[in-house]
Amino acid sequence: TKVLVSGANGYIAMWVVRRLLESGFSVRGTVRNAEKARFLTQTFEKYGDKLEIAMVDDITKEGAFDEAVKGVDAIEHTASPFHYRAKEPHEFFEPAIKGTVGMLNSALKYGQGVKRIVVTSSCAAVFQVKEENQVLSEKDFNYQSQREVDEGERDPQVMYRASKSLAEKAAWDFWKEHKAEVSWDLVVLNPPLVLGPPIHEVDKPENLNTSMFAFYTALVKQDNGWDETAYLKSGGCWVDVRDIAEAHVRSLEREAAGGERIIIAAPTPHYTWQEWVDTANLNRGRPGAWKGITPKITYDTALEQRVLGLNKRTMSETVNDILFDFKARGW
Numbered sequence: 001t002k003v004l005v006s007g008a009n010g011y012i013a014m015w016v017v018r019r020l021l022e023s024g025f026s027v028r029g030t031v032r033n034a035e036k037a038r039f040l041t042q043t044f045e046k047y048g049d050k051l052e053i054a055m056v057d058d059i060t061k062e063g064a065f066d067e068a069v070k071g072v073d074a075i076e077h078t079a080s081p082f083h084y085r086a087k088e089p090h091e092f093f094e095p096a097i098k099g100t101v102g103m104l105n106s107a108l109k110y111g112q113g114v115k116r117i118v119v120t121s122s123c124a125a126v127f128q129v130k131e132e133n134q135v136l137s138e139k140d141f142n143y144q145s146q147r148e149v150d151e152g153e154r155d156p157q158v159m160y161r162a163s164k165s166l167a168e169k170a171a172w173d174f175w176k177e178h179k180a181e182v183s184w185d186l187v188v189l190n191p192p193l194v195l196g197p198p199i200h201e202v203d204k205p206e207n208l209n210t211s212m213f214a215f216y217t218a219l220v221k222q223d224n225g226w227d228e229t230a231y232l233k234s235g236g237c238w239v240d241v242r243d244i245a246e247a248h249v250r251s252l253e254r255e256a257a258g259g260e261r262i263i264i265a266a267p268t269p270h271y272t273w274q275e276w277v278d279t280a281n282l283n284r285g286r287p288g289a290w291k292g293i294t295p296k297i298t299y300d301t302a303l304e305q306r307v308l309g310l311n312k313r314t315m316s317e318t319v320n321d322i323l324f325d326f327k328a329r330g331w
């Protein structure tokens with residue numbers, strides 16, 4: 001079985017590729033240039049021709065994935081911008097929406113063998129502020145961020161959330177419109193903040209992907225020039241990168257995943273950064289503070305447990321593995 005993974009050099013995607021190869025799948029990964037291709041082939045050298053690379057330099061181009069989808073049995077679409085550097089919405093929206101719809105359109109035209117497409121969405125597409133202490137589920141959809149952007153909001157975090165919501169909505173709309181014409185069904189995965197050891201190419205902490213840079217800032221970085229107390233008191237929900245990778249694999253293997261959007265969050269889903277600090281026994285901030293703080297938002301994982309049955313990692317496993325990895329890099 002051959003699986004196409006878009007944005008294969010990314011933080012989450014590298015783990016998806018690894019888990020797919022370990023599970024016996026063949027993988028075709030898309031990257032933007034030859035250097036990124038080289039890192040992938042080197043990392044997974046032992047799998048030989050079970051890994052091929054397809055160059056897709058611009059995912060917003062019409063028909064960008066037309067060649068890449070030919071001959072694959074399934075698709076994991078992960079490529080989408082996740083950073084907070086954009087000034088205008090289109091910097092997020094174009095690649096997020098056009099990338100997703102473009103992939104589905106290429107699969108419609110040239111993916112005759114495709115049986116399932118998994119789209120990496122986000123809890124950003126679920127998230128909304130309704131009331132205090134809310135438990136959100138797959139029934140919740142974030143229309144709020146897009147409204148805020150329409151009203152002129154330019155906070156990159158809000159624009160990012162809107163891009164994930166719009167891309168996911170576009171995927172479901174495409175599916176509704178074309179389901180009679182295609183051989184595949186759709187699965188959407190919605191993780192909150194993803195943490196865990198990086199295996200993608202990263203030379204220094206400043207170049208970490210967005211979620212892991214947040215972790216580095218809270219636990220390791222020294223010269224933050226910040227209000228440490230406020231930062232360490234803040235938090236949210238999370239999941240280990242290896243568990244979201246496993247979710248991508250099981251989403252292909254489990255028939256029942258078809259047609260579902262599935263929240264993938266850790267068993268103790270809510271954290272403050274102080275809790276990560278304390279779990280790692282680091283002396284930073286105010287050890288023990290804000291324990292048992294009532295989270296504003298948590299996510300219901302009943303559907304994931306029923307359909308995918310993941311055995312997800314705990315905070316202490318994740319934090320120990322990350323700090324071990326950072327130490328090995330001399331960070």
Ligand code: NDP
Pocket residue numbers: 006007008009010011012013031032036057058059060078079080081082095120121122123164190191192193194195209210211
């Ligand atoms: P990374 O930044 O590590 O990976 C993003 C991938 O998407 C890279 O391969 C990147 O290519 C590609 N990409 C981004 N923008 C473009 C573009 N304009 N054109 C072509 N390719 C592009 O991020 P993550 O691994 O963290 O994120 C992967 C997916 O998971 C995204 O869809 C993200 O929204 C989602 N997600 C991530 C969470 C997290 O906490 N990390 C949480 C929830 C969802 P290149 O390297 O060449 O830029």
